[in-house]
Amino acid sequence: MVVKGRGHQVLPDCSRPTLPGVVSERACVFYGARWMLAAVPDVIHLVHGPVGCAYYGRTVRRKSYRLLSTGLDERDIVFGAGDKLFDAIMEAAARYPEARAVLVYATCAVGLTGEDILRACKRAAGKIGRKVVPVNSPGFCGQSQAAGHDIAAAMLLEHFIGTGGKRELIDNAVNILGEFDIQGDLNEIEDLLSQLGLKVNCAFSGRASTSAMADAHRVRLNIIHCRRTGQTLADAMRERFGTPYLKVSFFGPAETTSAIKVIGKFFGVARVEEFISRANQKAESEAAPFLQQLAGKRVALFFGASRIGSMAKVFGELGMEVVMAGSQYGCRGDYQEAEAKVANGAVLIDDAHDKELAELMRKQRPHLLVGGTKEKYLAHKMGVPFLVFPQEMGPFAGFRGFVNLARQTAGLVSGPVWRLAHG
Amino acid sequence: MKLTEIPVDGIPYDHLRIEKIPVTPAFAPRDPELLPASSRVLVVNPDRICMPIGAMWAVLGIHRAIPFVQGAQGCTTYARYTFSRIFKEPATIATASFHEDAAVFGGRMNLVEGLRNLVVRYWPEVIGVVTTCSSEIMGDDMTSFIGEARMKLQAEIGPERTEQIAIVPINTPSFAGSHVEGYDRAAKAFVQSLATDRDAPTNRVNIIPGLFYPGDIREIKHILQEMGIESTVLFDISDTLDAPLEPPQSIPYYPPGGTHVAEIKGMANAAATFALQLDAGGSGARYLERKFGVPAVVGPVPVGVVATDTLLQNLGKATGCATSPALRAERGRLVDAMADTFHHTMMKRVAVFGDPDYVSGITRFVCELGMTPVAVSAGTESKNFAAAVETVFSEYQSLFLDPPKVFNGSDLFEFEEYLKTLPRLDLIIGNSKGVDIARELEVPIVRAGFPIYDRFGYQKRPIVGYRGAELFLYEIANAVLDHRYPDDRTQQL
The missing domain is CATH 3.40.50.1980 (Nitrogenase molybdenum iron protein domain)
Structure with missing residues (x-):
């Protein structure tokens, strides 16, 4: 954790494993892989692991997706579940014949038992005549969900991207x-x-x-x-x-x-130019009443690292002062970008845990905390309004998204409930 | 919203606009051999979670307690999400943060260092060490690791302060059982390690509520208070997971309430133990009976008139306290409401799903309402469940032409496919995972059970006891009315 001063740039320590025993806001590699891949529509998503991973992994960004599972039990852990995986892939393919491929997510349990997932996948792929691709995402095999994003991206690159024949450019x-x-x-x-x-x-x-x-x-x-x-x-x-x-x-x-x-x-x-200035003017006039309410208010950010820089700038445009920018996971580049956009005295922090967040809320006294659902209710208990990001209602991107963000932020910051809570 | 076409699998409803053409135009009928959960290895839409979350739920019901999850970060984070979404409360759960090195060398360092880090940052009074699939597969020896952690703590913060912290290991391998068993194991682990002496028997009773919500626990406490019975509620989440908003709070944040360690220690001295859910908490009650001769009363799940009557009778027998006029009046009001709504509930065909104890309790209640259960499904396999629903069905034979279909340990996919074959269905009762099913079948759903995360207030509204049943009844009756008469110009009561 560092505080931005007037001197040279200082960045928080980052890309380090989480200290065991804290109430971490980080998630696991499987979570990251699901975050990346859940929305791929025309493939079968199959979790090779205990039923819990599939249950949790169904919901991504507050949306429910279909997720199949091999539901490993004690027998499978002891005797191996390679055949079970093969059978599961075959059943899934029979049930969802329209699916173009099968993604098999590895979890902690199969990572530890050393299951040969690749073999089962290859065998099944030969039978069903479609791609069966393992996603090597046991929860422990990385520091945070960011490792899962990378694993998923690598998997897409290897098996799906650009496989459609010659590179004839599509217009525009x-x-x-x-x-x-x-x-x-x-x-x-x-x-x-x-x-x-x-x-x-x-x-x-x-x-x-x-x-x-x-x-x-x-x-x-x-x-x-x-x-x-x-x-x-x-x-x-x-x-x-x-x-x-x-x-x-x-x-x-x-x-x-x-x-x-x-x-x-x-x-x-x-x-x-013409289109831009029209859209800009419209957004400006629509957001104006909200900006009035937001002028000079303090905001603290805590979410996925690569967005904190750009979002810090947006909150600056709303007239708010960014007093804290942090993330569960981030690299030096992310924090460099964020550092340039926050106010003097703002805190930059990587992998803040629950108690640190509470302390920072007290110290930095933000009028609004922006982050994920887990942090929401702690912020409420501390008397701080909370905006969930990635957002729950309406787009934040583009000009209309900006107005929506201004509207929601202004609404939250000036909510009557907070006066009553402090009363 | 009425769907005019079958959604493409895997695409959420609000994305349908984008890709309306199914990827394969040819319609593929489902293979009937693959429908029953028992005949396939694939699990689709499970109605159960793995064991650790049940144990975490339990530990969160103890005063100043923090669950410590011996696993990767996701095991903690996903559970915290789930609790936050259900209770709209912060859930403080520590993680051992397994990374590659833990997978190679085992979780010893993570636990020893982790407990130390947790203690010096949060100063909890109780730590429930919850294992996961990873630590169980690696064979982490919890007892010796915890001993080592205690020695380390003694050296750092002194033996006295270390003594004040209770550390309870709960073995919850994720690849066996479900969240229901996780809670059950936690109940047993806590009484086993804390309630060690029966030195001064009292007339108190122990209540192990199971996976009931804060509202339900408050209702149980209300009944006990009316009868003048002193009690220890083990895993009392009624305040810890339903805390008032009163800033500023102390840091680290601990919610008020929860069961105190001293109370758990006194559980061996109680007059009786009541486990309200058979599969979630029964083991704790039976352990106390075996070890100290504290009579165990396991079940029935107190939903509805008869089950609540039984609970009151059992409480009376165990303590010698009589029911109060106020409780009798509550019963009367419930029965009155049942009579008033009967015309709208009778012969309605209803499907119930969820955790085994919720389903068996609710099934009995809907039979009391004159409804006809057509399918009941327990997400977790349970012998108690099978026996309980069979008893209910034999008692209320007049309600059925065909015996209802019982799914024991099935997934929601099978349940849904079965419901689609039914000629008529009026209502579904179950948790939030059934909303999609209800929408697809165009049948109203009444939310009850674990988990409910897509609507507010269900955590605070009881379904147990007379008052809880009355509220639940209105929920059911209004759902039927809303669906049947969505526009009040067509029909008024």
């Missing part, structure tokens, strides 16, 4: 890397891109069917939206297919404006 098509389509964010972005005459081939992994992924190498441009998950994919795709990429953010009018400008420039689209 782009991929968005690291966009999970939370509460309609992707629609907002798509609307903006359509103003430039562009269409989205594939968004990893908010909208990534196997056929779209197979064609992913045929786009003219990759747009990285979330760096954590997008950068790996973008680098690999540039190396392999020569697809160029641009790193942008669609959060907040300033970033959205520059994003549209650079993308427009890449495609040589004229008349971008």
